Amino acid sequence: MLSAVVAACCTVMTLPSYAESVTTDAGSIDSKQVARFFQQKGYSPYAGRAYSTRPLWGELHLHTSWSADAIAAGTRVGPDEALRYAEGKEITSSTGQAVRLSRPYDWMMVADHSDAMGVMSAVLEGKSSLMTDPTLKRWHEGMQAGGEDASKVVMEIITLQGQGKLPEAMTDTKVQMDTWKDMTEIVESHNKPGTFTALIGYEWTSNYGGGNNLHRNIVYRDGKALADQVRPLTTFDTEIPNQLWDWMQGYEEKTGGQVLAVPHNGNLSNGLMFSTETPDGKPIDAKWAEARARWEPLYEVTQSKGTSEQHPSLAPADEFANFEIWDKGNLNVVPKEPGMIEREYAREALKNGLKLEEEFGTNPFKFGLVGSTDDHTGISSAEENNFFGKFPASEPSAERSTGNAFDFEGRTVKDWQLGASGLTAVWAEENTRASIWDAMKRKEVYATTGTRILVRFFGGWDFKPEDVLSRNPGAVGYGKGVPMGGDLTTPYNGAKAPSFLVAALKDSFSGNLDRIQIIKGWLDKAGKPQEKVYNVVWSGDRKLDKDGNLPSIGNTVDVANATWTNTIGSSELITVWQDPDFDPSLKAFYYARVIEIPTPRWTAYDKAYFADAKFSDEVPMTVTERAYTSPIWYTPSKQ
Known part of the structure; x- marks a missing residue:
């Protein structure tokens, strides 16, 4: 399935002039819907901008x-x-x-x-006033010796610190x-x-x-x-x-x-x-x-x-x-x-x-x-x-x-x-x-496993499929919803469920993007916590099965040489997703998880670099880097 944002890149320049519609992952959008992205208060779409533009x-x-x-x-x-x-x-x-x-x-x-x-720098140096303590003197000797002796000092410090028995x-x-x-x-x-x-x-x-x-x-x-x-x-x-x-x-x-x-x-x-x-x-x-x-x-x-x-x-x-x-x-x-x-x-x-x-x-x-x-x-x-x-x-x-x-x-x-x-x-x-x-403090942050994927995540009641055509999802997101870390309450505008605008751009030094998922947690009517993972947008022409699962993206990693090719996956993904299982009476949270294609793990780089490195078969050689956004919470209004 072609990324919606890629489709947008290919069509948005000509669409306002003569195209009647365009089909994206988010659905069919007519030219009148697209035209509103070109209706600015002033010519510059960036004038008056009051939000962060990069992480x-x-x-x-x-x-x-x-x-x-x-x-x-x-x-x-x-x-x-x-x-x-x-x-x-x-x-x-x-x-x-x-x-x-x-x-x-x-x-x-x-x-x-x-x-x-x-303090331990003075112990390492063997400061005389500290060497009267037998534990510190032993640690000094272990640190000076290095290797396994130094490692034992570390383990002892952790143990004694946990027992409240440090010198x-x-x-x-x-x-x-x-x-x-x-x-x-x-x-x-x-x-x-x-x-x-x-x-x-x-x-x-x-x-x-x-x-x-x-x-x-x-x-x-x-x-x-x-x-x-x-x-x-x-x-x-x-x-x-x-x-x-x-x-x-x-x-x-x-x-x-x-x-x-x-x-x-x-x-x-x-x-x-x-x-x-x-x-x-x-x-x-x-x-x-x-x-x-x-x-x-x-x-x-x-x-x-x-x-x-x-x-x-x-x-x-x-x-x-x-x-x-x-x-x-x-x-x-x-x-x-x-x-x-x-x-x-x-x-x-x-x-x-x-x-x-x-x-x-x-x-x-x-x-x-x-x-x-x-x-x-x-x-x-x-x-x-x-x-x-x-x-x-x-x-x-x-x-x-x-x-x-x-x-x-x-x-x-x-x-x-x-x-x-x-x-x-x-x-x-x-x-x-x-x-x-x-x-x-306001939780407008997200975690990655080391990759620098750019991720936007907004929730609201008025996001539409055509919102994916904007090359400035931040303007749309802040204008119509709340960012990661935010809160949603009463639905408005006749909305039956919250909608979410989520967009990701690959790290130029890392792998292409496999998919974006939205993870929902909620309390059911019996007050029991539940969760579900939704695949909401993905690269390639894969299809969801009847349970909403997605086939593997594949793997291009050459472990022997610690290399890979970005011949699978997408450079960017964007979609508007609406919760199909929403109950307005139940508390919930949502966060996005962005998954890259497999790339070499550090162990593969070691194996390729050090000729005498010996890794057992259980050692993983590939990694699927990812990003986790802060959640957006929904709380029913008290009537």
């Missing part, structure tokens, strides 16, 4: 040598070098390799752990505050409004109960003058998320600034990330729901330690749910028990949020979707052919084909299971801290 690319979650686990593992790239790299400069990795992004980022946040930020020198509040001011000074030096935005932030790293991942990245709207007024929260202060929200409230009250929190890796929380109890076993209530909705408007859905959109066991009909899944256990690879997975994945949380709203009056899981790497190398690497791993031990080498990314007492996750993911696209009006933060 700004970056990430919220990169660790440098100022994170204790990173430097213990051998990372020597600090925040200054990390930000220079994000700006497009070439730097040297911790293993001595030259590295550079294919294209600069528009913005980035270094999110080093607030716990013991910067006293690592919890000194004065050292922490001094280090924080040094960090904000570095970040401030890279912030160039209009050109490159360096966001101030950190990671609060709760491993409640020993490796149960409840991590949050704290994102400041503010600059150094406000950020320096309050000491960042650590897990030495608390490991309970609602107490983090209290800290955020206190920060805003004291400084007049603004912050938000972004949870990540629910897949490693062993059932705690989206539980209906607090980690210490207290049932959630309306106050808790209101606080989480306020302070956590976003969720990091994809990164190097797995993608947490949906688990295939929870959505067996979703053929794209089985993507870069990490489900062996928590951060310490403690195995999961039955019932945990249901409380770890974003789509399940979005559905359950509708149900909790019925109980508490507030949806605590009403979040948008972002992606980041969580790399601990000081190098944000979300490109398959430029992947520098999570720790220095997983930087490019023949050995990473068989190495362990995590090893806790023999419970392992292999390096090849790391994903080259992800990135965040922000629909901000300008490249400044305030504009980017505001877009995040």
